[in-house]
Amino acid sequence: MSGEHRIGVFVCECGGNIGDVVDVPRVVEAVKGLEGVVYARRERYLCSKPSIARIREAIRRRGLNRVVLACCTPKMHRETFRTNIEEEGLNPQFLEIVNIREQCSWVHGDDPEGATQKALDLIRGAVERTKWSVALEAGEMEVTPAVLVIGGGVAGxxxxLRLAEYGLKVYLVEREPSIGGHMIKYPKVFPTLDCSQCILTPKMASVSQNRNIELLTYAEVRGITGVPGDFHVRVFLKPRGVNVEECIGCGTCSRVCPVETVDDYNEGLGKRKAAYIPFPQAVPSAYTIDFEACTRCGRCVEACPRGAIDLEDRGKEVELKVGAIILATGFQLYDMTRLPQYGYGKYPNVITSLQMERILDVTGPTGSRLIVPATGREVRSVAFILCAGSRDTEVGVPYCSRVCCLYAMKEAELLRDRGVEVWIHYIDIRAPGRRYEEFYRAAQEKGVHFVKGKVTEIIPEGDRALVRGEDMMLNAIIENPVDLVVLCPPIVTGEETLRLAEMLKVPVDEDQFVLERHPKLDPVATKRDGVFACGMVIGPKDIQSTTAEAEAAAMKAVNFLSRARRVEPNKAFLIDEDLCDGCGRCVEICPEGAITLEGGKAVINEVVCSGCGACIPECPREALDQHGLSEEQLKAQIRGILEGSEAEIKILAFLEETVVYTAADLAGLARLSYPSSIRILPLPSMSRLKMSHLLYAFAHGADGIMMLEAPEKEGPYGRAHVISEERAEEYQYEIEDHDVDGFRLWYSKVFVPDWRKLEKIFRTYDTLIRDEGPLDQEVREALLEELGEGPS
Amino acid sequence: MSTLLAGRVIRISERNGRFSERVKALSGEEIDLCFQCGGCSSACPMTSQMDLLPSKVMRLVQLGEEAVLKSRTPWICSTCFNCAARCPRGIDIANVMEALRQMLLRSKFDHLKLETVGREELREIPPIALISSLRKFTS
Incomplete structure (x- = not known):
């Protein structure tokens, strides 16, 4: 291979940042003796304009075809260097950056000799690796200028509307017969107490009139395939029995329908017909036949003046093509029958807050009369139980549902306006946010009684319910018989949302809310490219925050679809079709689902492949490899770092390149100090490592190997990190078969906030290996022979 | 407010910390997790007999206030575990009550003074009840 390589190496002193510790002139001299290196020089500040000009000049004048830069972390100036060498006609693959500041001078300030030796070893690794690099071009992919919005509540x-305004095609999928979500069910909204329907129905009408929005109500998403930028979505239009285009909403069908069933729009309070419209302002303004209740008597079919009803409707499936997806499926209430102490479902005068909303609505099940729905008894006193299941680590949910304090006060105020005595039992009143403290005060002004103390017992007492709770201010128990108890249940993610999240490969957190890409800095993007989320699906929140998130998610989608997607070239590939016997193990292991079998051969979708490398060790026939990180490149770098090193103890530390590498940089920045035996080699994920790589490293001089992985949720490659943990465990046993003790392989997970731990981990492992001594030379030679390389 | 606490100044010293730690060690409960919601008192069937509600006992233990040992509450507690079942922070409050009883018993305190029990009563009370009353579910 040598001969054709003209490698130039530039070693930066970074003022004194590197030069005060690493003997740069000595490194440069040693580098000049490496095979393939035709030019080497030191630079005071490699990132300065004159230095960059010198690199460019050397490429031109000396015909360099590979450039190795030893300087600070590649996260600092990689883009600058890459652009400059690209402008000189070199493919970016021919640039290697060696980190001798954060990983060398800054962490080995007390060991200049070790730091110098290590700098040289790391540079040698890069020089060896670059000999095996091949030119690669980034691909481009056209995106589909359409967005699927799942969920037709205020968020969706x-x-x-924002996406349509921008000019994108929007498919809005809603499972209910009408859009409007939960918000349309509220008579008033806090803190302004404006009429919810008055502010939401104009927006709903805009949706139905907007030419860019295709509304699919009474529909569910059945399947999602394809890749970010080009998703293929199967949507099932549930059998509705009514042709939405033909229906004029006259209501004749409902009037003649003889079947009554539970009214789910009214939260199970009251009845509706099997031919129904959930509420008068529904969008689309069309009726629906509830086939679960319908007896197919046919009266509606005869009565319909438009002939719009078809009782044989089986529903149908449509396929949509979109570039991006917004998940806006909202929330549901916790099932309160699971907390029997409150008697919900058992005592007629215990209801949920959503049921209270419906009772307070003029179009609600009681015609806005304040009665206990089940008994018809007039309501003169109401007690609200806050945290009825929220903030509970034992039963219910551990988190705060955030909106309950405010909506309870809202419902309380509406009740006070009608002369009802209202008690709110709370643990803490949480009313932060604009106009919320004022809202709390207004509730007090209206005479709402606030009692600090969680109620955990409701006892029936005649027609009433006895609320028994402590008044925490008093060291006394308050027993209060009221006409109606309103529970404020936890806000939780619905089953259907969880099913969708799985379908979308979007992870949820321990509370089952969709995990943000970054909880602070990227709050409406999910972990998956092209999939965004807004509203309650990412956690309990009020309508203001929900609409703000919806606007943000729409703009993120616009942004995402505004240009062709760059497809990085670092993908796994099948070396030779003939090698593949179609066993399907790679298909099984791929965390992204990027591999399929076609005609008995593995086919890797280059757009979906994240480049984690998990499939490569999985292949029993060694038929897979990776662009930009080929077997040759990886082995050459391992060999380069280890072989020829004069260090007494050599520990090869493979670091996950996004999270753990950043942690190592932070350790450098803080000038933590760890032994110079640690030599870092970044990899996309530890799942890229084969057993043979470890043996190769031991054979060529490693005394210990570390695999430092990012925790699953932090890293960009999802499940690849779980795979690596399982493999590392196996490897620890397997190396013993080659007479290498299991302790010579270390595996742990490090995440960025934990970066201080890295110092300890490195020190501990160095001490362990130092105590046990270098790997036996005979073992090394046996390994070399086994690997077919013979003693060197 | 209970006479036990009326007008009392709780002056914090290192002693308070030690008392808290002792109750924690004896009960094995994470007492600091209590956020004073009052759910235990709401569920407790014996509150009418108590001078301090269970939540207040928890608060005093958090503060390390030894006056809590003078309270009747640990002796009224029937160990029905309703409080533990309702606690949203997973604290077994009945265990804390037991720890307080243990501390008193170890200081040779008898909840029931036998000499105050009349002959008539002694004849009527089953011996097991006497022993329970002396030791209160405590070994």
Whole structure:
């Protein structure tokens, strides 16, 4: 291979940042003796304009075809260097950056000799690796200028309108017969007490009139395939029995329908017909036949003046093509029958807050009369139980549901306006946010009684319910018989949302809310490219925050679809079709689902492949490899770092390149100090490592190997990190078969906030290996022979 | 407010910390997790007999206030575990009550003074009840 390589190496002193510790002139001299290196020089500040000009000049004048830069972390100036060498006609693959500041001078300040030796070893690794690099071009992919919005509540409506306004095609999918979500069920909204329907129905009408929005109500998403930028979505339009285009909403069908069933729009309070419209302002303004209740008597079919009803409707499936997806499926309430102490479902005068909303609505099940729905008894006193399941690590949910304090006060105020005595039992009143403290005060002004103390017992007492709770201010128990108890249940993610999240490969957190890409800095993007989320699906929140998130998610989608997607070239590939016997193990292991079998051969979708490398060790026939990180490149770098090193103890530390590498940089920045035996080699994920790589490293001089992985949720490659943990465990046993003790392989997970731990981990492992001594030379030679390389 | 606490100044010293730690060690409960929601008192069937509600006992233990040992509450507690079942922070409050009883018993305190029990009563009370009353579910 040598001969054709003209490698130039530039070693930066970074003022004194590197030069005060690493003997740069000595490194440069040693580098000049490496095979393939035709030019080497030191630079005071490699990132300065004159230095960059010198690199460019050397490429031109000396015909360099590979450039190795030893300087600070590649996260600092990689883009600058890459652009400059690209402008000189070199493919970016021919640039290697060696980190001798954060990983060398800054962490080995007390060991200049070790730091110098290590700098040289790391440079040698890069020089060896670059000999095996091949030119690669980044691909481009056209995106589909359409967005799927799942969920037609206030979040989905807001996002859809914004996207349509921008000019994108929007498919808005809603499972209910009408859009409007939960918000349309509220008579008033806090803190302004404006009429919810008055502010939401104009937006709903805009959705139905907007030419860019295709509304699919009474529908569910059945499957999602394809890749970010080009998703293929199967949507099932549930059998509705009514042709939405033909229906004029006259209501004749409902009037003649003889079947009554539970009214789910009214939260199970009251009845509706099997031919129904959930509420008068529904969008689309069309009726629906509830086939679960319908007896197929046919009266509606005869009565319909438009002939719009078809009782044989089986529903149908449509396929949509979109570039991005917004998940806006909202929330549901915790099932309160699971907390029997409150008697919900058992005592007629215990209801949920959503049921209270419906009772307070003029179009609600009681015609806005304040009665206990089940008994018809007039309501003169109401007690609200806050945290009825929220903030509970034992039963219910551990988190705060955030909106309950405010909506309870809202419902309380509406009840006070009608002369009802209202008690709110709370643990803490949480009313932070604009106009919220004022809202709390207004509730007090209206005479709402606030009692600090969690109620955990409801006892029936005649027609009433006895609320028994402590008044924490008093060291006394308050027993209060009221006409109606309103529970404020936890806000939780619905089953259907969880099913969708799985389908979308979007992870949820321990509370089952969709995990943000970054909880602070990227709050409406999910971990998956092209999939965004807004509203309650990412956690309990009020309508203001929900609409703000919806606007943000829409703009993120616009941004995502605004240009062709760059497809990085670092993908796994099948070396030779003939090698593949179609066993399907790679298909099984791929965390992204990027591999399929076609005609008995593995086919890797280059757009979906994240380049984690998990499939490569999985292949029993060694038929897979990776662009930009080929077997040859990886082995050459391992060999380069280890072989020829004069260090007494050599520990090869493979670091996950996004999270753990950043942690190592932070350790450098803080000038933590760890032994110079640690030599870092970044990899996309530890799942890229084969057993043979470890043996190769031991054979060529490693005394210990570390695999430092990012925790699953932090890293960009999802499940690849789980795979690596399982493999590392196996490897620890397997190396013993080659007479290498299991302790010579270390595996642990490090995440960025934990970066201080790295120092300890490195020190501990160095001490362990130092105590046990270098790997036996005979073992090394046996390994070399086994690997077919013979003693060197 | 209970006479036990009326007008009392709780002056914090190192002693308070030690008392808290002792109750924690004896009960094995994470007492600091209590955020004073009052759910235990709401669920407790014996509150009418108590001078301090269970939540207040928890608060005093958090503060390390030894006056809590003078309270009747640990002796009224029937160990029905309703409080533990309702606690949203997973604290077994009945265990804390037991720890307080243990501390008193170890200081040779008898909840029931036998000499105050009349002959008539002694004849009527089953011996097991006497022993329970002396030791209160405590070994």
């Amino acid at each position: 409506i807001t996002a859809s």
